[in-house]
Amino acid sequence: MAVLVNGGAGFIGSHTCVELLNAGEDIVVFDNFYNSNPQVLDGIRKITGRDFKFYEADMLEMSSIDDIFDENDIEQVIHFAGYKSVPESVKHPLKYYSNNLRGTFNILETMKKYGCTKFIFSSSATVYGIPETVPVKEDFPLSAINPYGSTKLIIENLCREMYTANNAWTFILLRYFNPVGAHKSGLIGEDPGNQPNNLMPLVLDKATGKRDVLQITGDDYPTRDGTCIRDYIHVVDLAKGHVSAVKKARELENGCKAYNLGTGRGYSVKEILDTFQRVNNIDLGYTIGPRREGDAAECYSDPSLAEKELGWKAELGIEDMCRDAWNFRRNKLI
Numbered sequence: 001m002a003v004l005v006n007g008g009a010g011f012i013g014s015h016t017c018v019e020l021l022n023a024g025e026d027i028v029v030f031d032n033f034y035n036s037n038p039q040v041l042d043g044i045r046k047i048t049g050r051d052f053k054f055y056e057a058d059m060l061e062m063s064s065i066d067d068i069f070d071e072n073d074i075e076q077v078i079h080f081a082g083y084k085s086v087p088e089s090v091k092h093p094l095k096y097y098s099n100n101l102r103g104t105f106n107i108l109e110t111m112k113k114y115g116c117t118k119f120i121f122s123s124s125a126t127v128y129g130i131p132e133t134v135p136v137k138e139d140f141p142l143s144a145i146n147p148y149g150s151t152k153l154i155i156e157n158l159c160r161e162m163y164t165a166n167n168a169w170t171f172i173l174l175r176y177f178n179p180v181g182a183h184k185s186g187l188i189g190e191d192p193g194n195q196p197n198n199l200m201p202l203v204l205d206k207a208t209g210k211r212d213v214l215q216i217t218g219d220d221y222p223t224r225d226g227t228c229i230r231d232y233i234h235v236v237d238l239a240k241g242h243v244s245a246v247k248k249a250r251e252l253e254n255g256c257k258a259y260n261l262g263t264g265r266g267y268s269v270k271e272i273l274d275t276f277q278r279v280n281n282i283d284l285g286y287t288i289g290p291r292r293e294g295d296a297a298e299c300y301s302d303p304s305l306a307e308k309e310l311g312w313k314a315e316l317g318i319e320d321m322c323r324d325a326w327n328f329r330r331n332k333l334i
């Protein structure tokens with residue numbers, strides 16, 4: 001029996017493959033390398049000293065997914081694959097709905113056909129929209145504020161409705177806060193290509209000289225230093241959260257449960273930049289720019305439900321996140 005990791009060559013997917021293999025799980029990985037590359041698979045093998053079956057396949061091709069289920073004994077699925085840029089989703093909503101939803105429908109249809117009933121979904125704190133208060137708890141109201149968020153929310157709703165209709169299913173919806181960092185080996189990490197829009201990849205581009213300007217987008221928010229506060233979580237901690245979710249899915253006869261995966265601590269943009277500079281001894285030369293549209297002043301999790309029910313808790317801090325992110329990027333320059 002194996003865990004199928006869809007999108008296993010991506011940033012969070014690859015780190016999850018490492019932690020699953022380290023935990024003794026058998027995995028089958030599939031990815032179309034839309035936002036990743038085959039070297040990642042070598043990195044996973046090198047770090048763990050273990051091999052696994054890989055399919056280069058697209059989740060939009062039903063026959064490819066069918067082949068994977070036909071050729072393997074899949075016990076559960078972790079579904080990472082999907083487009084993930086918020087600004088791109090605003091420009092191209094149909095592209096996002098079409099890929100992220102159709103792909104998910106294909107996976108779920110195939111699972112149903114093969115009697116595989118355990119589905120772990122890569123959701124996001126984006127499903128809370130702009131939260132009215134912090135820390136954010138799983139029972140807060142849900143809303144979508146951009147097409148990317150809509151696709152996450154639609155898939156979550158589908159899982160809840162499928163469970164209501166047929167409670168043989170087990171759905172675990174993992175709501176990530178702000179994943180950053182990289183494996184400490186420097187062999188795998190985040191590689192967002194040429195148009196990053198998240199804070200850490202932009203910081204890394206500035207640190208390498210690939211980008212000329214790094215701006216804090218607004219320092220007039222009602223926070224301790226005026227810059228926005230987020231719950232940054234080390235990707236290795238996040239990956240370990242998936243291992244706990246796999247065990248939970250195995251333990252649960254059935255159910256549909258959502259969990260926040262965050263640290264429960266908020267850091268401001270300025271704190272992140274200053275920590276990055278200090279631990280890596282790099283002067284980022286950042287400036288202050290105008291606010292970015294649609295940003296909440298503060299968003300951080302209450303992760304206590306995951307601790308209580310999954311037995312999982314984030315352990316690494318922002319110094320590790322900043323050091324490991326830079327270590328990976330620096331490695332790529334050598």
Ligand code: UFG
Pocket residue numbers: 084086124125126176177178197198199200202214215216217218227228229230269292295
């Ligand atoms: N920021 C800057 N300068 C930049 C880019 C970002 O100061 O050039 C700031 C933002 O204003 C924000 C913080 O850095 O305060 C983090 O921004 P990110 O874009 O990295 O992350 P967000 O919190 O906006 O979004 C993330 C994920 C989304 C997810 C969302 C909700 O990228 O996918 O969290 O959880 F939907």
